Amino acid sequence: EVQLLESGGGLVQPGGSLRLSCAASGFTFNIYAMSWVRQAPGKGLEWVSGISGNGFRTYYADSVKGRFTISRDNSKNTLYLQMNSLRADDTAVYYCTYDYWGQGTLVTVSS
Amino acid sequence: DIVMTQSPDSLAVSLGERATINCKSSQSVLSSSNNKNYLAWLQQKPGQPPKVLIYWASTRGSGVPDRFSGSGSGTDFTLTISSLQAEDVAVYYCQQYYNTPRRTFGQGTKVEIK
Numbered sequence: 001e002v003q004l005l006e007s008g009g010g011l012v013q014p015g016g017s018l019r020l021s022c023a024a025s026g027f028t029f030n031i032y033a034m035s036w037v038r039q040a041p042g043k044g045l046e047w048v049s050g051i052s053g054n055g056f057r058t059y060y061a062d063s064v065k066g067r068f069t070i071s072r073d074n075s076k077n078t079l080y081l082q083m084n085s086l087r088a089d090d091t092a093v094y095y096c097t098y099d100y101w102g103q104g105t106l107v108t109v110s111s
Numbered sequence: 112d113i114v115m116t117q118s119p120d121s122l123a124v125s126l127g128e129r130a131t132i133n134c135k136s137s138q139s140v141l142s143s144s145n146n147k148n149y150l151a152w153l154q155q156k157p158g159q160p161p162k163v164l165i166y167w168a169s170t171r172g173s174g175v176p177d178r179f180s181g182s183g184s185g186t187d188f189t190l191t192i193s194s195l196q197a198e199d200v201a202v203y204y205c206q207q208y209y210n211t212p213r214r215t216f217g218q219g220t221k222v223e224i225k
Contacts, residue, residue: 044219045153045161045204047112050212059213077144087138101160 002026002100009094009105016086020105022079022096028052030074032099036081038092039104048094049081064090083107112208113137117217121189123225128191132220133159134205139185142209149209155219156201164203192222198219200224 008020020036035050049070050059058070069082079096086109093104114137124130140149148168153161163172165181168188178193192199205217 035212035214037214037216039118044127044202045206047157047213047215050214052212060208097214099163099166104160 004100004102006094006095006102006105009107011108011110012086013111014087014109016109017082017084018086018107020081020083020094020107021097022078022102024079024096027088027100029072029077034096034098035074036070036079037095037097038090039095039106040089040092044090046092048108051079112213112215112225115205115207115209115215115217117203117205117220117221120218121221123222123223124192124195125225126197128225130195130199130222132190132203132205132222134183134188134190134217136186136188136207140207141185148184148188148211149207149211150181150183150188151206151208152179153204153206153216154199154201161204162205181200195224197224211212 003025005023036048067085071080095104096102150168152165155161169181202219
């Protein structure tokens with residue numbers, strides 16, 4: 001059974017940082033490109049960042065470019081999202097996904 | 112990025128009636144190498160993560176009732192719920208995965224009971 005378990009969300013002040021993790025199991029992690037997708041309260045789904053299976057190629061939405069960094073550790077079957085210079089409009093549930101979805105982790109940026 | 116546009120933004124349908132949602136992509140998501148459309152339909156109920164209903168534009172996911180069907184090719188796609196049930200109240204999204212991992216979404220269509 002495929003499982004994607006996000007963690008690392010929480011309350012952070014504007015300008016702060018958080019690192020999200022996604023522990024994957026039930027599939028061959030290193031052959032799949034992975035993405036982070038977020039959903040602000042009451043809003044739709046927004047693709048945030050993606051990474052190739054080997055980790056060599058990374059992609060970002062314009063809204064997070066220069067502030068967020070995606071990475072993966074295929075030896076640990078784990079996907080990461082380092083989020084710096086956080087803003088109020090980064091407040092959202094962050095999902096780890098490819099063809100399956102995790103439960104998400106809530107990030108709240110507020111003073 | 113490929114821009115996905117859904118219509119309508121919301122619709123209200125009587126129980127047992129048909130619901131139809133449209134999705135248009137800014138460029139074709141049909142691959143010439145395998146003749147497959149890289150288009151999925153997702154269902155999201157309140158407080159839950161999205162669930163994949165349809166992939167390859169018309170293939171139902173495991174356990175998805177056959178009242179859900181997908182059609183279309185290239186840039187124009189449709190999700191049809193043939194006989195709306197109370198448990199189908201949700202927001203539905205189309206998603207392209209032609210540019211994986213840059214998977215983009217439509218804005219969502221909220222389906223309610225009339």
